[in-house]
Amino acid sequence: MLLEVESLDVRYGRTHAVKALSFGVAQDECITVLGSNGAGKTSLLRALQGLTPSSGGRVIFNGEDITKLSPPQRLRRRLSLVPEGRQIAISLTVHENLQMGAYCRSDSDVARDINGIYERFPNLGARRDMQASVLSGGEQQMLAIGRTLLARPRLIMLDEPSLGLSPLLVERLFELITSLHLEGLAILLVEQNTQMALEVASRGIVMELGRATLTGAAHDLQNNEQLAAAYFGHSSH
Amino acid sequence: MAAAADVTFQRNILIKAAFGSAALIALALAVFLGGHVIAQQIISGLMLGAIYLIVAVAFTLTIGVLNFLNFTIPSLFMLTGMIAWALLKSGLLSFSGSWSWLIALFGGVVVATVASLLVERFTYRYFKAKHGDATEHAIPLVSSLGFLLIFENLVILAFGSESQRFPVPFKADLHLFGLVIGIPQIVSLVSALIVVAALSYVLKQTKIGRALRTIAENPEIASLLGVEVTQVVPVLFLLTGMLCGLAAALFTVNYGDVSPFMGDNIGTKAIAGMVLGGIGSIWGAIIGGLIVGLTETMSVHFLGGDSVEMVIWGLLLIVIIVAPRGLFGHAALGKGKL
Ligand SMILES: Nc1ncnc2c1ncn2[C@@H]1O[C@H](COP(=O)(O)OP(=O)(O)OP(=O)(O)O)[C@@H](O)[C@H]1O
Numbered sequence: 001m002l003l004e005v006e007s008l009d010v011r012y013g014r015t016h017a018v019k020a021l022s023f024g025v026a027q028d029e030c031i032t033v034l035g036s037n038g039a040g041k042t043s044l045l046r047a048l049q050g051l052t053p054s055s056g057g058r059v060i061f062n063g064e065d066i067t068k069l070s071p072p073q074r075l076r077r078r079l080s081l082v083p084e085g086r087q088i089a090i091s092l093t094v095h096e097n098l099q100m101g102a103y104c105r106s107d108s109d110v111a112r113d114i115n116g117i118y119e120r121f122p123n124l125g126a127r128r129d130m131q132a133s134v135l136s137g138g139e140q141q142m143l144a145i146g147r148t149l150l151a152r153p154r155l156i157m158l159d160e161p162s163l164g165l166s167p168l169l170v171e172r173l174f175e176l177i178t179s180l181h182l183e184g185l186a187i188l189l190v191e192q193n194t195q196m197a198l199e200v201a202s203r204g205i206v207m208e209l210g211r212a213t214l215t216g217a218a219h220d221l222q223n224n225e226q227l228a229a230a231y232f233g234h235s236s237h
Numbered sequence: 238m239a240a241a242a243d244v245t246f247q248r249n250i251l252i253k254a255a256f257g258s259a260a261l262i263a264l265a266l267a268v269f270l271g272g273h274v275i276a277q278q279i280i281s282g283l284m285l286g287a288i289y290l291i292v293a294v295a296f297t298l299t300i301g302v303l304n305f306l307n308f309t310i311p312s313l314f315m316l317t318g319m320i321a322w323a324l325l326k327s328g329l330l331s332f333s334g335s336w337s338w339l340i341a342l343f344g345g346v347v348v349a350t351v352a353s354l355l356v357e358r359f360t361y362r363y364f365k366a367k368h369g370d371a372t373e374h375a376i377p378l379v380s381s382l383g384f385l386l387i388f389e390n391l392v393i394l395a396f397g398s399e400s401q402r403f404p405v406p407f408k409a410d411l412h413l414f415g416l417v418i419g420i421p422q423i424v425s426l427v428s429a430l431i432v433v434a435a436l437s438y439v440l441k442q443t444k445i446g447r448a449l450r451t452i453a454e455n456p457e458i459a460s461l462l463g464v465e466v467t468q469v470v471p472v473l474f475l476l477t478g479m480l481c482g483l484a485a486a487l488f489t490v491n492y493g494d495v496s497p498f499m500g501d502n503i504g505t506k507a508i509a510g511m512v513l514g515g516i517g518s519i520w521g522a523i524i525g526g527l528i529v530g531l532t533e534t535m536s537v538h539f540l541g542g543d544s545v546e547m548v549i550w551g552l553l554l555i556v557i558i559v560a561p562r563g564l565f566g567h568a569a570l571g572k573g574k575l
């Protein structure tokens with residue numbers, strides 16, 4: 001397993017957002033974490049990257065216990081997060097955002113790799129020297145993903161990347177995720193767009209109120225009634 | 238939404254253009270009516286402004302990146318002058334002959350820089366480690382105020398509260414177009430220009446500069462991209478110490494006087510300049526510092542020495558009312574940043 005999560009706990013004061021969650025992601029796997037609003041998906045990803053302190057459990061990445069490491073230290077071990085709401089630096093130009101993506105690198109291939117991102121996302125190349133604040137939602141998402149790729153991660157965690165995108169752009173986004181996966185990247189995808197997520201992922205984990213209530217192969221989950229219940233059935237709040 | 242942004246954008250440009258042209262017209266009118274006397278005042282004003290702007294940049298860097306008003310800045314300024322004077326007086330530097338004043342000033346800058354790093358260690362980092370988010374609380378602000386008083390009183394205990402002469406060997410003045418310009422004045426302006434150019438180069442073109450700007454916008458993004466924010470913060474305090482030290486060295490060379498209270502006036506004027514230009518903006522601090530310097534010499538000349546505070550703070554109030562963010566301020570202020 002590339003990533004192993006062992007009974008992870010996240011607490012905010014009295015809110016217990018993630019409860020003793022355990023799962024693993026293999027080298028070449030794409031896994032999706034599903035669940036309704038407030039289920040604890042963002043808390044899980046933030047704790048895995050080290051942005052939010054975990055209050056119990058262990059995180060093992062590539063055989064190393066990274067539970068106590070800072071987010072930059074985890075990034076240098078090739079674990080990365082594209083956060084909820086994209087979060088690009090709008091006062092920097094598109095190019096500067098990409099340069100920041102390679103901040104943890106000191107090799108001489110950075111310029112070549114940035115050009116690679118421009119080839120992959122021609123829209124970004126056309127807006128190279130513009131402030132990132134002028135980008136559309138879809139372009140911002142490309143920048144957020146492209147920036148993260150420049151850190152050369154082995155596992156990329158995406159927190160609701162399709163949020164706020166038009167159906168056409170959502171389609172393209174999932175194509176991108178599929179091709180990243182084919183290129184050998186392990187992916188941990190948090191989504192509300194259940195159907196699309198289960199199409200690209202091989203396995204799914206359903207979270208409810210901080211617990212994994214259902215896990216299984218993606219095609220088994222696609223027609224699962226319990227999954228529908230996780231979204232619509234409970235009066236959880 | 239885009240249209241609304243456009244309107245505010247245009248309004249900002251109009252305000253800036255209005256201020257800019259008003260300032261230029263005032264200067265031109267003053268030179269036209271007053272001739273050499275006024276031109277001479279403008280040169281003194283720019284020189285004074287150069288010192289204010291360096292300190293204003295120090296303030297604005299810490300606020301822009303950490304959202305923290307660093308009250309130790311005036312005392313770092315004062316430490317430089319007083320330590321330099323004490324070094325010179327102690328005779329320790331007699332080996333260096335006629336250059337001892339310069340070495341003394343350099344020693345002052347080093348002490349101020351070390352003091353600034355101490356402040357980081359014991360206010361900012363300590364409270365961040367202990368309480369998580371340091372800037373949500375007023376604690377760093379209050380403790381930096383504490384450091385200000387401690388530094389001032391330590392200096393008073395050690396050297397007394399009188400102001401002291403700091404002799405500098407600049408006798409010659411330059412005579413240009415009938416104007417008399419002191420060499421220290423030229424040194425001040427040139428140093429200020431170099432500092433500004435170097436800082437904007439670092440912020441715009443270098444890796445650490447991009448990291449600082451990303452932290453200023455959102456420390457969490459910076460952290461996600463691999464910036465160890467806690468390791469970058471000391472760099473800011475180092476810069477703060479060096480900027481205050483440089484400004485104080487220039488001040489000392491220009492006026493030949495140091496005192497335990499020399500930082501207080503400079504500190505408040507620099508804050509005025511920073512707010513005038515827009516909190517958190519380096520260019521704002523630069524323009525604001527120059528405006529405050531010019532306003533000061535002009536009001537001394539036309540209205541007498543007692544008018545200075547009235548005019549400067551009056552001007553500041555007017556600017557704040559018309560353009561609450563100052564001339565170059567941006568919107569991302571007031572949030573807890575770290
Ligand atoms: N910083 C915080 N402080 C306190 N409580 C929080 C914080 N962040 C999240 N929570 C709480 O933790 C629980 C899980 O939130 P989380 O954001 O992880 O859910 P989510 O599954 O990502 O939801 P969504 O689909 O809306 O993004 C919620 O009850 C939320 O209110």
Ligand SMILES: [Mg+2]
Nearest residue numbers: 041042043084
């Ligand atoms: Mg979420």
